[in-house]
Structure formats: C-alpha cells, structure tokens
Amino acid sequence: xxxxxxxxxxxxxxxxxxxxxxxxxxxxxxxxxxxxxxxxxxxxxxxxxxxxxxxxxxxxxxxxxxxxxxxxxxxxxxxxxxxxxxxxxxxxxxxxxxxxxxxxxxxxxxxxxxxxxxxxxxxxxxxxxxxxxxxxxxxxxxxxxxxxxxxxxxxxxxxxxxxxxxxxxxxxxxxxxxxxxxxxxxxxxxxxxxxxxx
Numbered sequence: 001x002x003x004x005x006x007x008x009x010x011x012x013x014x015x016x017x018x019x020x021x022x023x024x025x026x027x028x029x030x031x032x033x034x035x036x037x038x039x040x041x042x043x044x045x046x047x048x049x050x051x052x053x054x055x056x057x058x059x060x061x062x063x064x065x066x067x068x069x070x071x072x073x074x075x076x077x078x079x080x081x082x083x084x085x086x087x088x089x090x091x092x093x094x095x096x097x098x099x100x101x102x103x104x105x106x107x108x109x110x111x112x113x114x115x116x117x118x119x120x121x122x123x124x125x126x127x128x129x130x131x132x133x134x135x136x137x138x139x140x141x142x143x144x145x146x147x148x149x150x151x152x153x154x155x156x157x158x159x160x161x162x163x164x165x166x167x168x169x170x171x172x173x174x175x176x177x178x179x180x181x182x183x184x185x186x187x188x189x190x191x192x193x194x195x196x197x198x
Contacts, residue, residue: 033114045119061074100116127142131143149190
C-alpha cells in the first residue's frame with residue numbers, strides 16, 4: 001500500500017479531530033470557521049467514497065487536493081456497486097453531520113455551525129449544481145445515481161430536499177430523536193429512511 005495514501009488519510013482524520021477539539025477550547029474566528037467547516041464536510045464526503053471503494057475492491061483509489069478541495073479518484077469498480085459508491089459520499093457527510101450535531105448540542109460554536117451547514121446541505125448543493133449548472137457531469141454523484149438506477153432527477157432532488165429539511169428541523173429544535181438517512185439495497189432502490197432514537 002502506498003505510504004503517501006496512508007499519510008493523507010491519517011492527516012485528514014487528525015485534522016478533523018483537532019479542529020473539533022481546538023474549537024471546543026478557543027472560539028475560533030468566523031473567518032477561519034466557515035472555510036474550515038467546508039473543508040471538513042467535503043473531506044468526510046470524499047472519505048465516504050474512499051471507504052466504499054475499498055469495501056468494493058476498486059482499483060487505483062486516491063484522494064487528491066485541487067485548490068485545497070479534496071476529490072476522490074477510483075478505477076475499475078464493478079457496475080453493480082457504482083450506485084452505492086456514488087451514494088457513499090453522502091453517507092460520509094451524514095456521519096460528519098451527526099458528529100457536529102452532537103457537539104453543537106453541547107456548545108454552539110461557529111465551527112460546528114459551519115460543519116452542520118456544509119455537511120447538512122452537501123447533497124442538495126451537489127444536486128443543484130450538477131443538475132442545473134454543471135449540466136449532468138457524468139462523474140458527479142447525482143448523475144451517476146440517476147444514470148445507474150433510473151431514478152429521475154426530480155425524485156432524487158425531492159428526496160435530498162426532504163432529508164435536508166428534516167435536518168434543519170433537527171438543528172433548530174436540537175432534537176436528535178429522528179435521524180434521516182439514505183440507504184441502498186440489492187434491487188437498486190435508493191431510499192430515505194428515518195431512525196428513531198429512544
């Protein structure tokens with residue numbers, strides 16, 4: 001395994017953990033918190049892709065930085081696993097959102113608000129950009145999900161919007177009882193599901 005690959009991944013995980021810890025002790029400046037929240041959220045999105053690619057035995061897995069923004073590159077993933085791989089970025093963003101939300105309920109800081117915003121709106125921003133501005137980029141997650149599953153763009157956007165609005169309610173009410181999440185099954189169904197915490 002390439003040592004550079006491991007070092008990059010460890011660096012991103014340490015950076016994420018340290019940023020949350022530093023912010024807990026020193027209320028960071030607004031100027032740093034917003035871009036840092038974006039970088040943390042997008043890094044978690046891409047790490048979701050990397051984890052899925054490893055799970056599905058893809059080849060040439062790499063994460064690259066372009067203008068300070070990470071992106072994942074994967075080759076030779078089996079066709080049946082492509083929709084789950086495309087959805088895995090949202091799963092990574094969801095995990096980031098849940099961690100930031102638990103921190104936010106303890107203490108509202110600019111950094112965790114920023115992470116909540118960027119991780120919570122990750123897929124809706126991606127859909128809007130991809131469906132209406134980037135005009136169906138074939139390598140973008142929403143287009144991959146649309147092409148591979150046959151789910152209409154409007155349905156994908158509706159599911160993503162519903163999930164985002166539920167997360168807005170959760171943040172505003174600080175209610176963690178209902179947790180919306182996406183799932184994918186062997187019949188190529190992408191579902192929005194709700195978990196209820198007792």
